[in-house]
Amino acid sequence: MHKDVKKILISEEEIVKRCEELGRQITADYEAKQEAPLLVGLLKGSVPFLAELIKHIDMDIMFDFMDVSSYEGTQSVGNIRVIKDLDSSINGVSILLVEDIVDTGRTLAEVKRMLLNKGAKEVKIVSLLDKPQRRVVDISADYVGFAVPNEFVIGYGLDFDQKYRNLPYVGVLKDELYE
Template sequence: MNNDIERILYTQSDLDSRMDEMAAELNVKYKDEEPIVVPVLNGAMIFASDMIKRLNFKLTIDPIKASSYAGTQSTGEVKITQDIKSDVKDRPVIFMEDIIDTGRTLQALSEVMKGRGAKSVEVVAMLDKPETRVVDFHADYYGFKAPDEFLVGYGLDYNGLYRNLPYVGILKHEVYAK
């Protein structure tokens, strides 16, 4: 697996340090609230798990599964394939996402939660890739700006593989150009 990586962008230590900083901000903001934390599966599962362990306020965890990708390309259409079970009415919602790429998925999911009466909707993303944005959407908190490369590791995948790498790296072009 490691041989398929062109280079490592963010080590586990880099990710841990930045998550500590983001969690400190969230702990202040939500200390008197009980938000619903919504990991966007499957990609955000590792990041969300590590972030949630750093949060010291009461919260509900309720994952959602949504997709707008086929292989390496965005289809432009967002589909919720597994919805949350919680009632978001008058509660803050915090999405946890691995990467904001085109912005379509999180924009659509945020609108759904606002339409359901969420008190507020915020997005915490491990990575932000603004060069590939096709809609006007920005994370409230993000770990790092990511280059316009095919990234894997720490939840990010290529065809379901590489999610378990303990870092974020650039996948060699020849691996996905086949």
């Protein structure tokens, strides 16, 4: 365990197992619709989750990335800034938005609205983590890996000051490092 981690919440093995389950469910749902989604990973946090998840989706898929920001320090401020947009048109395309965590919901709600305005057929959300106690916007993921308590989580893509993203598990950062 990393010296800055108070405790491990979700092990790498648990994440892989849950990604297998999510992959099977996503495959079944989109096969039933007879279409493949475009997976859109939100940079940077979604990368480890997306990389594991796509191994378990048993259909031809494409993926792209968006980089959006709504955070100043540790707080979501709600103003969305698009740093990197999608590389191609999404008009009439079913989008599966891939996120590391649904926290306040502000970023996801705004990104979903933007994608629908660009002509997406639908926008569904898959998130590794869900922190419902922090929600300030009425939005939920269609597929959730794990619900987590209202603690500062890091690892598996989640960061504090751009560090800890590479931890192979989800852990809780020691309080004294961010208070």
